[in-house]
Amino acid sequence: MGRxxxxxxxxxxxxxxxxxxxxxxxxxxxxxNEDELEQLTGLGEQIDLTEVAEVYLxxxxxxxxxxxxxxxxxxxxxxxxxxxxxxxxxxxxxxxAGSVAVGKSTTARVLAALLARWESHPKVDLVTTDxxxxxxxxxxxRGIMHRKGFPESYDRRALLRxxxxxxxxxxxxxxxxxxxxxxxxxxxxxxxxxxxxxxxLEGLNVLQTGPTLTVSDLFDFxxxxxxxxxxxxxxxxxxxxxxxTTAFADPNSHFHLYSSLSDDQAHVAARDIWTSINRxxxxxxxLPTRPRATLVLRKDTDHSINRVRLRKI
Ligand SMILES: Nc1ncnc2c1ncn2[C@@H]1O[C@H](COP(=O)(O)OP(=O)(O)O)[C@@H](O)[C@H]1O
Ligand SMILES: CC(C)(COP(=O)(O)O)[C@@H](O)C(=O)NCCC(=O)O
Numbered sequence: 001m002g003r004x005x006x007x008x009x010x011x012x013x014x015x016x017x018x019x020x021x022x023x024x025x026x027x028x029x030x031x032x033n034e035d036e037l038e039q040l041t042g043l044g045e046q047i048d049l050t051e052v053a054e055v056y057l058x059x060x061x062x063x064x065x066x067x068x069x070x071x072x073x074x075x076x077x078x079x080x081x082x083x084x085x086x087x088x089x090x091x092x093x094x095x096x097a098g099s100v101a102v103g104k105s106t107t108a109r110v111l112a113a114l115l116a117r118w119e120s121h122p123k124v125d126l127v128t129t130d131x132x133x134x135x136x137x138x139x140x141x142r143g144i145m146h147r148k149g150f151p152e153s154y155d156r157r158a159l160l161r162x163x164x165x166x167x168x169x170x171x172x173x174x175x176x177x178x179x180x181x182x183x184x185x186x187x188x189x190x191x192x193x194x195x196x197x198x199x200x201l202e203g204l205n206v207l208q209t210g211p212t213l214t215v216s217d218l219f220d221f222x223x224x225x226x227x228x229x230x231x232x233x234x235x236x237x238x239x240x241x242x243x244x245t246t247a248f249a250d251p252n253s254h255f256h257l258y259s260s261l262s263d264d265q266a267h268v269a270a271r272d273i274w275t276s277i278n279r280x281x282x283x284x285x286x287l288p289t290r291p292r293a294t295l296v297l298r299k300d301t302d303h304s305i306n307r308v309r310l311r312k313i
Pocket of ligand 1: 248
């Protein structure tokens with residue numbers, strides 16, 4: 001019997017293995033082909049059409065059902081207020097949380113592609129929270145560059161305002177854009193969001209709570225991408241080594257100096273960043289938010305998802 005109130009508590013969560021989850025796809029057709037999936041997969045991510053069929057199609061069916069139910073809930077409030085019934089869709093907001101390098105962005109992109117195939121919600125926008133990081137100059141001024149990705153390194157008020165405006169149906173809302181190359185906010189560039197049917201917000205700390213309203217209070221559904229900490233460390237280091245010949249090779253890359261490191265030197269550098277920044281953030285801030293997720297996807301060492309935990313209440 002899991003501890004009450006945790007994501008091991010069977011009165012809170014339903015634990016399903018891959019086969020049980022796979023069967024919940026029912027008759028949903030496969031709507032992605034190999035090439036499309038290839039485009040969606042992040043560096044170092046191993047995902048194939050079997051995983052999409054057995055993990056992501058059932059998930060997109062569950063969310064599709066919840067989008068319809070949520071619209072009926074909003075209609076009920078309109079009826080109560082005596083408002084004229086309109087077909088206006090209130091954007092359905094999904095949060096995707098998890099550690100640096102766990103594969104959040106791949107999960108977000110695959111889910112966005114599948115959800116956009118439904119006629120009732122074809123407009124799916126994906127926003128990453130790194131655009132709401134404080135600019136490097138501000139992080140340096142506050143002396144918190146070593147806390148990048150921690151809750152205090154974000155403009156949380158701007159993030160909450162952004163999601164509130166999208167959810168309230170504003171015609172056009174913009175978000176700042178982050179560059180992993182320059183490791184900073186891109187000046188004068190904005191990401192435009194125009195009344196999506198579904199907004200997916202992906203980032204380390206999207207399930208954070210606090211004494212005041214936080215973005216997670218505006219979520220209609222949330223996913224936590226989970227894996228053993230030791231596995232994520234291996235994935236982070238492996239991706240870092242791969243990036244020497246891709247992202248870091250760009251002379252504008254913040255990590256350009258690492259592109260010429262040997263395997264051993266790059267391994268030491270990656271492990272240092274993991275141990276000093278990303279692992280403490282995972283342990284202190286991200287892992288504690290896992291019980292708040294609607295759904296937990298548990299990855300094995302080979303990135304495959306073999307266990308799913310679904311909130312029952
Ligand atoms: N230092 C970096 N340089 C270039 N790209 C990066 C760097 N760090 C992360 N990325 C890329 O940015 C995306 C988001 O990474 P991250 O926030 O760690 O989330 P996750 O790996 O869980 O999707 C991933 O596609 C990853 O490959
Ligand atoms: C940009 C990140 C904070 C992730 O932000 P997110 O998109 O999850 O909001 C993270 O990828 C990062 O750069 N962390 C700092 C330590 C590192 O370089 O890995």
